Amino acid sequence: MATNEQIQKQLAGQEYEAGFVTDIESETLPPGLNEDTIRHISSIKGEPDWMLDWRLAAYRHWLTMEEPTWAAVDYTPTDYQSISYYSAPKSKGDGPGSLDEVDPKLLETYEKLGIPLREQEFLAGVTNIAVDAVFDSVSVATTFKSKLTEAGVIFCPISEAIREHPELVKKYLGTVVPQQDNFFAALNCAVFTDGSFVYIPKGVRCPMELSTYFRINALNTGQFERTLIIADEGAYVSYLEGCTAPMRDENQLHAAVVELVLLDDAEIKYATVQNWYPGDENGVGGIYNFVTKRAECRGARSKVSWTQVETGSAITWKYPSCILKGDDSVGKFYSVAVTTHCQQADTGTKMIHLGKNTKSTIISKGISAGRAQQSYRGLVRMAKTAENARNYTQCDSLLLGDACAAHTFPYVEVKNSTASLEHEATTSKIGEDQLFYCQQRGLSEEDAVNMIVNGFCKDVFDVLPMEFAVEANRLIEISLEGSVG
Amino acid sequence: MLVIKDLHVSVVGKEILKGLNLTILAGEVHAIMGPNGAGKSTLANVIAGRGGYEITSGSVTYKNKDLLAMLPEERAWAGVFLAFQYPVEIPGVNNTYLLKAGVNAKRKQQDLDALDAIDFMKIVKEKAKLVELDPSFLSRSVNEGFSGGEKKRNEIFQMAVLEPSLALLDETDSGLDIDALRVVAKGVNKLRGEDRAIMMVTHYQRLLDYIEPDFVHVLANGKILKTGDKSLALELEERGYDWVKAEALGSEKSV
């Protein structure tokens, strides 16, 4: 029968499927960080001077900042001088050319991960997703470019956008997450290497899902990607982000910044399936995932949703946020976070209501097993100007076993008396009686755990795009997989 | 079908079953009655394989297999079904989906192909009709927000779909209105057959008017103290359990 011990044992058998290393020759900067490192990155990328100046300003500010310690996570601080800030597969220059130029080993890597980069494979299937693949510090391939160009959509590596669309980048970069926002964001501004850039013009509904797939491969390399998505008036886009890394004993740093800008009547759906290597069952290795994600609903009636399924990383520090500036704008946050073994996650969201009649919804589902620690940290701020603003928050935690823990830190600031807030929170243990009920109906213990966990996550899975819902389901099953004790 | 010999079971150090013997043959229906806390649910749970019980001695044999050595799901695959006294709610898990997973897990053990959604829905609709379960319950989360009576009806519905060889009904009649009782009885009677057996725990003689038992047992003091036919239930209804205990005590003393 399922005792907690057995559940522990079952979880201890967790497997990380994306843990392989691609043996590819890379061009990697020696470890260390100073102004020359930044100049070097900027020059490899062929950046204009304004970009370099922007980076250097961020770097100088970063030097004056201290790494935050308020999150409920405990880790050995990163030695910023011991990591390399740039690594690229050698066989190609910066920025993707045609797929024929892409090293077959890379294509293989993405295929192994289930991300076919060859367009005909997509066309043959039912899915229709344009993919930008970022391998360590550079984008290696972007698919379906021509079809998107026809629609007027720009979807390219951000390094390319800096060269080709400087007016757009200049106008929007750093306007949602300012350079000085926080320690990791400032570092990212200084050293970001690649990421995706999306611009959806006025009134355009992006004809396909866009997706970026991030892969950390090289040893001792930080990944600092930067994503900027702009939905102009009345535009719509659904964007998916996926991440994996090989299994390594060393901790690796991933400090990304994602900025979303929404003008009047625009809508962005941003979904993440984050499966960075979480470290082994003793907490050795794994990715430090320190990410700043923020959307600004600048225009009236704009709508943004962050949906995330997080199963990876040793340490997660992440609060996708919405600034609801435009009147009647809507922000949503749906999250499933799974932590097992020694993983620690401090995650949540911020909903900043500035405009009138702004609405936000927060649904957070945390699942902890093993010795994992998980915190939900959420801020809902209703400014004086936020007449009739509303928020609904629901935070549920599910504990598998006795050694893990879930914490909830909801912060609320209300400056307008017409605002309304609702908050619900539950913490439950996966019940032995629920497991037994399922087993009595013929499910193995493992299948029973999966079914109960998936049921718990249902509210979030329901809003994921189909392809991702299936993937998310599978990922969580793998995370919680093992031999029944 | 089921042979229980000298079964001793403790819960958190307290002995609940103290040498229980019971034999149920294929085709038979046995009613188990007895005072609250006597161990009726304990018996049903131990047969189904629920954790938390310490089996200190004795044996339970089912179709010539040592049932106690099997996992709960293995017992389910072998045809043991428990209709719970308190069915648990499982938020977000679709009622039909759970049942389908159960049916197909069992079929896999029997080297049968999994039923596809269409075939399965056919069976489900037919059985839902049999126990007059509103189809809306099929798509709801398992027992979530079901009324007490609806939960019991859902148990019988699941039983009808899984078609067990040995059905253990733990107070399935409690909390049912008259019409529901009739419907549940219909479901159970439909299952009756030469190669199936039913053990039903109940407090009320009334159920036995609908489902005629071959035997009625009194479980008290950790044992089957008395066994009779349907008329025993009537007598219990009139006289309570004390006389059975006293009688048992007397016969023990006279030995």
Ligand SMILES: Nc1ncnc2c1ncn2[C@@H]1O[C@H](COP(=O)(O)OP(=O)(O)OP(=O)(O)O)[C@@H](O)[C@H]1O
């Ligand atoms: N987990 C447990 N912890 C402590 N005592 C328990 C536990 N489970 C059962 N018991 C005790 O075992 C005894 C038998 O319980 P059981 O549920 O089998 O009784 P029952 O005959 O089904 O009663 P009822 O007619 O009220 O359903 C009771 O005294 C009960 O309190």
Ligand SMILES: [Mg+2]
């Ligand atoms: Mg009982």
